[in-house]
Amino acid sequence: xxxxxxxxxxxxxxxxxxxxxxxxxxxxxxxIEVLKDPLTYKVFGNSAVYIFILLLLNFTVPYIxxxxxxxxxxxxxxxxxxxxxxxxxxxxxxxxxxxxxxxxPVSGPVAxxxxxxxxxxxxxxxxxxxxxxxxxxxTSWKIFxxxxxxxxxxxxxxxxxxxxxxxxxxxxxxxxxxxxxVPMSSATGIYIxxxxxxxxxxxxxxxxxxxxxxxxxxxxxxxxYHAYHEAFVLYRTGHSAALSIxxxxxxxxxLIVEFKYVERGIYYENK
Amino acid sequence: xxxxxxxxxxxxxxxxxxxxxLNFSIHEGERLILLGPSGCGKSTTLxxxxxxxxxxxxxxxxxxxxxxxxPSGKREVAMVFQNYALYPHMTVKQNIVYALRMxxxxxxxxxxxxxxxxxxxxxxxxxxxxPKDLSGGQRQRVALARAVVKQADFFLLDEPLSNLxxxxxxxxxxxxxxxxxKYKQTIVYVTHDQIEAMTVGDRIALLNEGVLQMLDTPExxxxxxANIFTAKFIGAPPTNILEMVYYDxxxxxxxxxxxxxxxxxxxxxxxxxxxxxxxxxxxxLEIMEEHGENTMYAIVRAIENLGAEYAVYLTFNNEEVIALxxxxxxxxxxxxxxxxxxxxxxxxxxxxxxxxxYPEKMVNRVPxxx
Amino acid sequence: MKISKNISIPWHIAFLxxxxxLIFPIVFAVGSSFTSLQDAYNHPLALFPLNPTLxxxxxxxxxxxxxxxxxxxxxxxxxxxxxxxxxxxxxxYAFVYFIFKGKNTLYFMLISTIFLPFTVTMIPNYLIISxxxxxxxxxxxxxxxxxxxxxxxxxxxxxxxxxVSLIEVARLDDMSHWQIMKDIVLPxxxxxxxxxxxxxxxxxxxxxxxxxxxxxxTENFTLPLALQMYISSEGGTNFTVAMAVSVVTMIxxxxxxxxxxxxxxxxxxxxxxx
Numbered sequence: 001x002x003x004x005x006x007x008x009x010x011x012x013x014x015x016x017x018x019x020x021x022x023x024x025x026x027x028x029x030x031x032i033e034v035l036k037d038p039l040t041y042k043v044f045g046n047s048a049v050y051i052f053i054l055l056l057l058n059f060t061v062p063y064i065x066x067x068x069x070x071x072x073x074x075x076x077x078x079x080x081x082x083x084x085x086x087x088x089x090x091x092x093x094x095x096x097x098x099x100x101x102x103x104x105p106v107s108g109p110v111a112x113x114x115x116x117x118x119x120x121x122x123x124x125x126x127x128x129x130x131x132x133x134x135x136x137x138x139t140s141w142k143i144f145x146x147x148x149x150x151x152x153x154x155x156x157x158x159x160x161x162x163x164x165x166x167x168x169x170x171x172x173x174x175x176x177x178x179x180x181x182v183p184m185s186s187a188t189g190i191y192i193x194x195x196x197x198x199x200x201x202x203x204x205x206x207x208x209x210x211x212x213x214x215x216x217x218x219x220x221x222x223x224x225y226h227a228y229h230e231a232f233v234l235y236r237t238g239h240s241a242a243l244s245i246x247x248x249x250x251x252x253x254x255l256i257v258e259f260k261y262v263e264r265g266i267y268y269e270n271k
Numbered sequence: 272x273x274x275x276x277x278x279x280x281x282x283x284x285x286x287x288x289x290x291x292x293l294n295f296s297i298h299e300g301e302r303l304i305l306l307g308p309s310g311c312g313k314s315t316t317l318x319x320x321x322x323x324x325x326x327x328x329x330x331x332x333x334x335x336x337x338x339x340x341x342p343s344g345k346r347e348v349a350m351v352f353q354n355y356a357l358y359p360h361m362t363v364k365q366n367i368v369y370a371l372r373m374x375x376x377x378x379x380x381x382x383x384x385x386x387x388x389x390x391x392x393x394x395x396x397x398x399x400x401x402p403k404d405l406s407g408g409q410r411q412r413v414a415l416a417r418a419v420v421k422q423a424d425f426f427l428l429d430e431p432l433s434n435l436x437x438x439x440x441x442x443x444x445x446x447x448x449x450x451x452x453k454y455k456q457t458i459v460y461v462t463h464d465q466i467e468a469m470t471v472g473d474r475i476a477l478l479n480e481g482v483l484q485m486l487d488t489p490e491x492x493x494x495x496x497a498n499i500f501t502a503k504f505i506g507a508p509p510t511n512i513l514e515m516v517y518y519d520x521x522x523x524x525x526x527x528x529x530x531x532x533x534x535x536x537x538x539x540x541x542x543x544x545x546x547x548x549x550x551x552x553x554x555x556l557e558i559m560e561e562h563g564e565n566t567m568y569a570i571v572r573a574i575e576n577l578g579a580e581y582a583v584y585l586t587f588n589n590e591e592v593i594a595l596x597x598x599x600x601x602x603x604x605x606x607x608x609x610x611x612x613x614x615x616x617x618x619x620x621x622x623x624x625x626x627x628x629y630p631e632k633m634v635n636r637v638p639x640x641x
Numbered sequence: 642m643k644i645s646k647n648i649s650i651p652w653h654i655a656f657l658x659x660x661x662x663l664i665f666p667i668v669f670a671v672g673s674s675f676t677s678l679q680d681a682y683n684h685p686l687a688l689f690p691l692n693p694t695l696x697x698x699x700x701x702x703x704x705x706x707x708x709x710x711x712x713x714x715x716x717x718x719x720x721x722x723x724x725x726x727x728x729x730x731x732x733x734y735a736f737v738y739f740i741f742k743g744k745n746t747l748y749f750m751l752i753s754t755i756f757l758p759f760t761v762t763m764i765p766n767y768l769i770i771s772x773x774x775x776x777x778x779x780x781x782x783x784x785x786x787x788x789x790x791x792x793x794x795x796x797x798x799x800x801x802x803x804x805v806s807l808i809e810v811a812r813l814d815d816m817s818h819w820q821i822m823k824d825i826v827l828p829x830x831x832x833x834x835x836x837x838x839x840x841x842x843x844x845x846x847x848x849x850x851x852x853x854x855x856x857x858x859t860e861n862f863t864l865p866l867a868l869q870m871y872i873s874s875e876g877g878t879n880f881t882v883a884m885a886v887s888v889v890t891m892i893x894x895x896x897x898x899x900x901x902x903x904x905x906x907x908x909x910x911x912x913x914x915x
Contacts, residue, residue, distance in 0.1 A: 002750075004762035004765035007764075007765040008764060008765055011765070018764075068656075072648055072649050072652055073649055073653065073656070074649065080660070083660045084660070085898075085906060086664065086898060087663050087667075089843050089894045089897070089898040090894060090895065091849065091868075091891060091894070092847070093849050093869055097871065097872055097883050098669065098670050099666060101673075101880045102665075102669060109669070109685050109686050141663060144663070149909045149910060150909065153909065153910035201758070202759055202850075205850060210849075211872065223758075224758055224759070224760050228760065231763065232767075237764055243760075244758065244763075245761065247758060248758060248761050255756070
């Protein structure tokens with residue numbers, strides 16, 4: 001599993017197109033070209049927008065929902081759990097197809113309902129910004145439940161006595177959430193935070209590939225899709241490898257910053 | 272041949288030594304109790320015998336063979352765990368015979384052993400139940416049965432009764448002794464409960480902080496503690512340990528003194544320790560209203576009802592002393608007189624905390640233990 | 642804990658709306674797949690077909706080797722699942738019950754691969770598959786999917802919940818690791834093994850990124866690839882056929898999930914992150 005990774009680093013120092021018999025060593029040239037390319041910054045910017053929306057919908061919302069389901073909701077608990085988790089088992093290609101039709105700006109059901117209120121559905125697949133928002137929504141449909149279930153498990157594992165003690169002191173619900181539940185489930189919380197960023201961008205690959213191929217004019221491409229595009233559409237393996245390695249370095253830096261920043265606050269469950 | 276011998280055995284995890292230099296033997300066919308407070312290394316010692324923990328240094332012999340590197344499966348041991356470790360997906364019967372089947376013991380033999388064990392441990396009728404459908408006592412008996420049918424030379428028990436309630440414990444202890452009388456295995460039994468140790472053990476090995484404190488019969492451990500730790504650990508309420516000075520054939524506590532028999536005088540002089548402490552069990556300390564022969568005064572501080580008798584807490588020579596009294600007609604704050612029974616006194620060398628021993632004339636006196 | 646009804650009702654509503662958003666597309670797809678294109682355009686909001694028809698399914702079977710594609714998907718998912726379960730189970734067993742130097746480091750490295758984006762391995766893997774001459778073949782899809790850190794992680798967590806003393810008893814009885822694995826650990830870990838297998842199967846069934854790189858000819862396609870042919874960013878003109886293919890693609894994963902949901906949710910909720 002580590003060999004391909006090392007080989008990607010190796011490839012990032014060569015100029016190659018996967019077909020030529022010889023690879024030409026170019027040192028850091030690929031990295032310099034990638035870093036000079038304005039497209040790279042556009043794609044990184046897009047990725048940041050993806051990350052922001054994905055975190056909101058697949059980290060913040062399920063965290064709150066998991067807490068509410070565990071502490072506020074009495075009935076239908078297992079129904080909610082099952083229903084939230086269900087889309088995680090369906091192919092994202094299916095998800096992409098379904099939403100493409102449902103959100104079809106002319107004849108889709110959402111456009112028609114909006115029409116009743118005199119609203120017009122934007123042609124989202126052609127509009128900067130909108131396109132990322134909708135693709136993030138489709139990706140979220142798939143990963144929401146998985147994140148929800150793991151967060152729920154972690155919150156459910158918190159000792160009832162601690163919460164009950166707080167209830168007896170009449171601590172309001174939102175304070176219990178921020179002062180007790182979040183710190184005591186932070187190990188899982190951080191894990192979900194990280195995979196939402198890292199895997200979220202990878203999951204978004206599928207709707208991007210299926211629906212927009214990164215368009216219009218790279219407006220919906222993210223770093224993962226762009227690395228794929230460089231390698232398998234433009235056949236610039238060096239650029240693709242360099243971009244992947246840069247992506248990973250940024251991820252690793254993010255992780256380290258994240259850990260440094262919250263390390264002291266982490267409460268490890270089961271310890 | 273079925274004895275176990277520790278030779279300079281040590282066990283450490285990283286830099287912490289859990290067991291420090293053990294040297295002792297467990298005789299063939301005896302019931303040896305490993306007793307001590309939690310964290311004293313008793314379970315680790317047992318697990319070294321089982322082969323579940325490696326010996327860090329030193330030699331461990333079982334049946335005359337060095338077993339340091341013998342895997343647990345080859346050591347001829349059966350073990351009962353504190354949580355019983357019954358396989359939750361197997362019925363009582365499957366649990367009991369599983370190991371025998373794996374060892375390819377003939378079918379007839381398995382059936383016979385199973386029958387024996389079921390009868391002896393009153394498990395008939397429960398054969399097809401799963402562990403989750405059994406009571407705590409039944410589970411414990413299944414665990415025993417599973418160990419018994421192996422007919423191993425060494426029978427190891429790790430706090431086997433600690434999850435049972437008090438009444439079940441009494442009957443389980445008897446069962447255990449019954450099993451042993453039938454099979455005569457070498458039993459090593461870990462417990463932190465001294466009553467269990469006294470009733471089950473032929474000998475008790477008392478451990479503290481990884482060091483063997485005393486290894487002897489229950490009688491001697493109780494009546495002739497080898498050191499202060501043993502004296503205080505065995506018996507409840509614990510032995511009173513008091514500062515004393517020996518001077519002019521008397522033991523002096525501050526400004527009060529007590530005369531002692533001649534043989535003790537000679538013994539103390541012979542021991543020639545610089546500083547000594549005096550030990551007396553609460554049951555060997557009599558409380559009286561009036562001054563009498565060899566009595567010393569003390570103040571009553573508190574009285575605790577133990578059911579059959581009362582524990583009276585007193586201040587004596589600025590130290591707290593506990594005495595047992597058959598009645599509670601003592602008032603807090605009252606001055607009373609105490610008289611130690613000198614037949615049952617202990618004296619320890621302060622420097623080593625070891626007992627200075629007992630006068631020769633008294634050595635053969637077998638203490639009555641009840 | 643007593644919490645007044647007044648608080649919980651708005652949350653029930655929020656949950657139900659979320660569930661509507663998550664589940665509506667699926668219901669809509671099933672309904673549309675049995676509707677003629679004509680009806681679908683005329684009554685876009687109807688959840689249930691007015692004149693139920695199988696013509697969309699018929700269209701799929703006529704235009705593509707549908708049976709072959711379904712079988713491909715099934716074979717790939719089964720082989721991947723089988724390999725992954727066996728290797729993950731053995732690895733988890735070793736991580737839990739063996740003591741060896743560098744165990745924790747190895748485990749940590751393995752788990753950290755969950756965080757590696759696939760782009761950092763995709764080109765070398767693609768080259769390996771091409772050099773082995775496995776492009777456009779089922780084995781080419783299967784091979785890079787055989788190792789899986791997530792499975793090792795889930796099963797390691799599950800095995801850790803089995804009391805160590807059970808394994809110790811077995812060791813005292815001189816049982817081999819093989820016997821312990823087969824007679825004790827596997828039966829006790831069965832719920833976790835079952836749900837992990839289902840998770841593997843569904844993930845492989847739904848896999849899109851690899852097949853799309855490796856598979857070129859339609860008779861080697863898997864269902865997600867076939868489905869992809871029915872899409873264009875406008876929603877496509879014969880979207881009802883696309884809905885039928887969607888239903889075919891999701892029916893097996895959905896059935897498995899609904900059948901084993903208690904196991905699956907149990908396994909995921911007991912795998913606390915450590």
